[in-house]
Amino acid sequence: DAGITQSPRHKVTETGTPVTLRCHQTENHRYMYWYRQDPGHGLRLIHYSYGVKDTDKGEVSDGYSVSRSKTEDFLLTLESATSSQTSVYFCAISESQLSNTGELFFGEGSRLTVL
Amino acid sequence: DQQVKQNSPSLSVQEGRISILNCDYTNSMFDYFLWYKKYPAEGPTFLISISSIKDKNEDGRFTVFLNKSAKHLSLHIVPSQPGDSAVYFCAALWEAVGNEKLTFGTGTRLTIIP
Numbered sequence: 001d002a003g004i005t006q007s008p009r010h011k012v013t014e015t016g017t018p019v020t021l022r023c024h025q026t027e028n029h030r031y032m033y034w035y036r037q038d039p040g041h042g043l044r045l046i047h048y049s050y051g052v053k054d055t056d057k058g059e060v061s062d063g064y065s066v067s068r069s070k071t072e073d074f075l076l077t078l079e080s081a082t083s084s085q086t087s088v089y090f091c092a093i094s095e096s097q098l099s100n101t102g103e104l105f106f107g108e109g110s111r112l113t114v115l
Numbered sequence: 116d117q118q119v120k121q122n123s124p125s126l127s128v129q130e131g132r133i134s135i136l137n138c139d140y141t142n143s144m145f146d147y148f149l150w151y152k153k154y155p156a157e158g159p160t161f162l163i164s165i166s167s168i169k170d171k172n173e174d175g176r177f178t179v180f181l182n183k184s185a186k187h188l189s190l191h192i193v194p195s196q197p198g199d200s201a202v203y204f205c206a207a208l209w210e211a212v213g214n215e216k217l218t219f220g221t222g223t224r225l226t227i228i229p
Contacts, residue, residue: 004158042220044219097215103149103164106158107158108157
């Protein structure tokens, strides 16, 4: 199994509070991704990183920011959480660009509930 | 606009029979197609993929078929086993230079009945 740890695994918070989800990998993979999974939408890309301090937006990036100060850590921040951000968040990593195989290794997910 | 569609939210199959999961797509520029499997409280795991230049790829009990003219992808599992009960996501990769993008379908929950 790929060494990917997400924390926290579960969090309940209130609207308007900041939230940070952490993804930690021990595989030394260059690429890291944050997805959210919602019923009727599948998995949607929020942000991704292609190296330390190199990040870019995905298809649902509004309301989210990310940071990657070390190869092994990729943080997802909700500056002011809203109920629409209630979701299950998955971190994923890949050794090379998606164009090689499209294969990603996923973490176990972080369930966030915004009340 | 959903570019990758899985129109069946759920499917039940008898153990030992064939399971067929379907996926339709709208973008003819997709280069690779993948299937991921997801158990409850776990992250998705890669199952099998196929290049857009092929029409079939087989790996043990799992076979993926690609019909480019119909923009249709299917995953066949035979024989189906109880451990195959999971949610299956179809995904498509577009290799636009500098903008590789993996688009997922909404998933199909497969239940294998013992």
